[in-house]
Amino acid sequence: MTGYPEALTDPSYFGQILVFTYPLVGNYGMPAAKNSMDWQRCYEASSAMVSGMIVEDYSMEFSHYKADTSLAQWLYNQKIPAITGIDTRTLTRKIRESGVMLGKIIIGEEDVPLWDPNRTNLVQEVSVKQVEKIGSGKKRIVLIDCGAKQSIINELKLRELDILRVPWDYPVREEHFDGLVLSSGPGDPMLCKPTIDQAQYAFEHDIPTLGICLGHQIMALAAGARTYKMKYGHRSQNQPVMDQRSRKGYITTQNHGYAVKTDHMEKGWQVLFENINDHTCEGLIHKSGKFFSTQFHPEASPGPVDTRFLFDQFLALL
């Protein structure tokens, strides 16, 4: 019910038209982003990632000490079409039953053809084009950017790491590093063959690896598991998961339409987290304890920050 600035700039939503189930949107405007320091605190990327936005009741005025522009103005600046006054509950129920579908926003009389973002390699679109060095620290990690959210990077920076952010298909064997992070991102994990290879390389060389969301699915595929499209995807900030080691539950943010099927997994892998509602796999861990993954977003943003400790657990492996 909060978090539209974060969601609109989340690369996982690249190319999509985002429908908000909470009807009131725009209340607190958009936070100022005069420089990269600014946007890296409040947004997940420096520009909008969605292709369009649909809301029930857009607030024409906003009120917040951090805001310097309205959501509408921000979208206008980013050339992102948006529409208000739509029965988003009915739309949500339709999407729930029929799955994610193609859509378009028609403004005025001029029709536009449908565009299918899944025909393009979305990960390639949102991944960095060149290797980028971020932060500094004694340990070096490679972050494979499949559409990494800024807050994943923020979490790593906070832990004083030397971060090498590389494109999704970057051959990591050329680098010396202490740990690997596979980021979240859009689309079907099966299309990320080069990234799956990088994960396998890390497993073979015993390099601690953390996978988040798409990164989790990539790790699962690297471990011999399969992925499938879910009937009801998880797209909310209230998904309960259970840590299979401690039997403790956490509330998490999720945004995925594919899930991991664990039947054909290689030996040594087990489920780390399970969804308490539908018992789907929410995370994997290798018995060595060195490689683990989460289907949910421990970096939250938007959403509850209950599982941020996983970054500390990763840090401890390095």
Place this chain on the structure above:
Amino acid sequence: MHKSKYRKVLILGSAALKIGEAGEFDYSGSQAIKALKEDQIRTVLINPNIATIQTSENLADKVYFVPVTPDYIEEIIRKEKPRGILLSFGGQTALNAGLELFHRGILKKYGVDVLGTSPQTIMDTEDRRRFVDRLNEIDVKTSRSAVATSVSKALEVATEIGFPVMIRVAYALGGLGSGVCRSEQEVKELAAKALNLAPQILLEEYLSGWKEIEYEVVRDRNDNCITVCNMENMDPMGIHTGESIVVAPSQTLNNHEYHKLRSIALRVIRHLGVVGECNIQYALNPDSDDYRVIEVNARLSRSSALASKATGYPLAFVAAKLSMGYTLPDLKNSVTKVTSAFYEPALDYVAVKIPRWDLKKFRRVSRKIGSGMKSVGEVMALGRHFEEALQKGLRMLEIGAVGLVGNENFHFDDLTDELKSPSEERIFAIMEAFTQGFTIDEVHRLTHIDSWFLYKLKVVADLGKELALFRGQKIPAELLLHAKQAGFSDKQIAVLSQSEVHNIREQRAKSKITPFLRQIDTMAGEYPAQTNYLYLTYNGMKDDIQPTKEKIILILSSGAYRIGSSVEFDWCAVNTSQTLRKLGFQTMMLNYNPETVSTDYDQSDMLVFDEISVETILELEAKVRFHGVIVSVGGQIPNNLASQLAEAGLPLLGTPADQIDRAENRHTFSALLDSLQIDQPQWKELTSLQDAVVFAREVGYPVLVRPSYVLSGAAMAVASNDLELKQYLQKAVSISPDFPTVISKFLLNAKEIEMDAVAKNGEVIVYAISEHVENAGVHSGDATLVFPPQRLYLETIRRIRLITAKIAAALQITGPFNIQFIARRNEVKVIECNLRASRSFPFVSKMLHLNLIDLATRAMIQDQLTKPAASIFELNYVGVKAPQFSFTRLVGADPVLGVEMASTGEVACLGDDFNEAYLKALQAVGFRFPFQSVLLSTGSIESKAELLPAVRRMQEMKMQIYATRGTGQFLRNHGIKVKILKWPLEGKKPNVVDYIQSGKIDLVINIPKNYQPEELTNGYLIRRSAADYNVMLITNRQVVMRLIEALSEKRTFPLPAKSWDAYR
């Protein structure tokens, strides 16, 4: 599944409804009992609030209608030997009593475990000093504060913190005795008062204008912890959350703020070790992300009831399960039935809570709202837009508002002052300010309300203006839709555009502008849910569900609790639903009060949380096609809709609407009584002051005055001479041909009697007669009721029965009804007749072990009924129902009984005889027996004489007797030893007020001389001091006499505590 080692558990209720502790605890207690029953755990409930659902036959295994005080609880522990006790479901009353039992070592002595949150944790949250220390341990900020136990220390601390400073009282419900002080003088005054209520007070930095945010947190014994709901107070810090308009979820917080506060909530609750449910309140700086934790309530609360209803998450049920050792992942989401209870609901609507005040009922009360609670009830409105929910909510209050705009009954002499230091009508002052051209910024500076909310109000103000442009013309369909989507009612649109409701309705029909049924599913539509919890909205394009083709009966429930209508009607509505479901009907409940059990979605086949109005019911009818509609169990609100609904063709069940109308209309009812040769007090409708005086002289004073239009103060009054009558009619009311005033003969020294009955097709099936302890003249809601009657002549009873049968036949009554009588010697007169369930239905039903509502419901659907055997009316025990007043909270209000109802709740206790039941009932509403000292100020000479025997007994009982001058001299003349104190206005010592303040007087008996204490009199000051310093107060002669008689017979306390089923 989890197996508990606790086979029998004691649950403490919250006793009478009072300001700060209302129906929400019936909801939470009922849910707790259900949660335990599900696991075959035996439950023992202590709660003297007889009108509650939780004290019904089919819930707890044992019910005790006794005071929720340590002495009585110990008695019951000794008898019942429970292994566990639940303290967090009965509000502050239960929590305080439980802690006292813990401190006295009683729980340990009998081996009773406190289930859920431990006493240590409760003390950490209740004791301000400990609370601050505990939160400091984990670097969580609390407001700068310090504790004081004396006025001088308070002054010292206040100077240190800096003005303005806030005073709070530890262990007090609803912020009792709290307030803002801007000067040393104010600190002196408030600290003195507050220290009388509690041994320590807290002074803290004043965070006026900060946002006030609450989270409802749930935690289990495995440390799983979630926040179920967050809420934002539209009125920022400085106004008690019980006095604020509250919105769920928060509207002006961004993701960072929301989750910062959420994660602090989890840290705090984990650190404190709460198991079950709790509420955490924050102040949040609107210009930074600085925050303070204001308080944690380690129990179910008003806010948690609201959060339950706002989200569909059954907090009390889950909290009870967690107290018994379950963990959150063990439990299912009872809305979806497939997903887990370990989740945080996602809302796709807005819930707006608005408090309901009844301040205008009280003379001399301060109408300013602030850090102490004064509201008596609340409404919750749901909508897809904020404006929609807010406007619905304002109508639900039933204060004459048609919404935010279009009202004519709110006027402000000094708008700026009203915005700055608000009364209960501030929301309308804001709208007036927009009309007068104030900008959002200006209003924000005066009110500190976040500009986002003000902008939304402005949207409605502008829409109102736009509608007004179409005076007498057809409103364009697009504008009409827009208005409906912003929550305008047809009536409101009609008022603004000077049209008629039916025109607007027809136009809507033509343009196909109708609302849609929406589900509250806790998942924002992203997961399929089998939920029957519904509301209506114009912001949609499709109904979520298609109602079944079964026979559906609509039950109109109680609406907001207010003085004169509360939990009893919830009990009636819930019981109606139960009977109908048993008989194979489907029920739809319509109500909007979040403090009720009828708004639990398992109480009916469908729950519609929306307005109880003709417009809403017609829209539901269009979707559902009701088999029947029941208007006679929810109190006056549904009753008032009967004629309009019948006219619109709805199938009302029970007494025909035209007969309801005949009984409601003073003229037709009076004519009916005349034709039946039934006596009534003489009355006349008058349109001028002169005629009024002439009539009053003709029938003889005193007279009862009932104006149709009130300018200020309470509506009804008694005048005992020309002067009083003229004063009242000139000052307080408007009398004219447009606003006639009814004057009736007021009978002195008469008994008042209640008849509660059920009839079918004009034949009385069952009836219950109760008598008032107080003579006629005290509102029946404030009177002490005795059942069966102890002091009535058989002949009087016989006449009452005959009259009742005649009226039932003449009005063709089918269903519940109530008639009020007055009787002097054996002359019986009818003073009122309501063709609906009354306040006393649950009381007499539980006394008789015969559910009158069940019978009434069966009568209404023409089920076969047999009259119960006469022997069931032969009771070997007595029940007494006593009123609960909340005068301490109503600053300035004159705590005197009169023709206007003033009590906020009631209890009833049972005993082997009247004295036992009566004393227990008084203890249950806060009287403390035995006592040592009494102040007497007993009014007229007749009154003094009448009370003399009682005073003699006080002397025999070795009570220290104080009196004011006249009373004192009278008593001395009759040989009674008395210390005479000076009147308050004399200002001399020894002064009555000083003695009351310093706790030298246990009981104040003040019998007012006249019926209109408008001025600042000595009597008022004495009564008010008693209320302010929490000293027992009696203002009625009969009550004094019965009390002293009873006390001279029963001298050891606690009195016997027998369970309800032992009285058979």
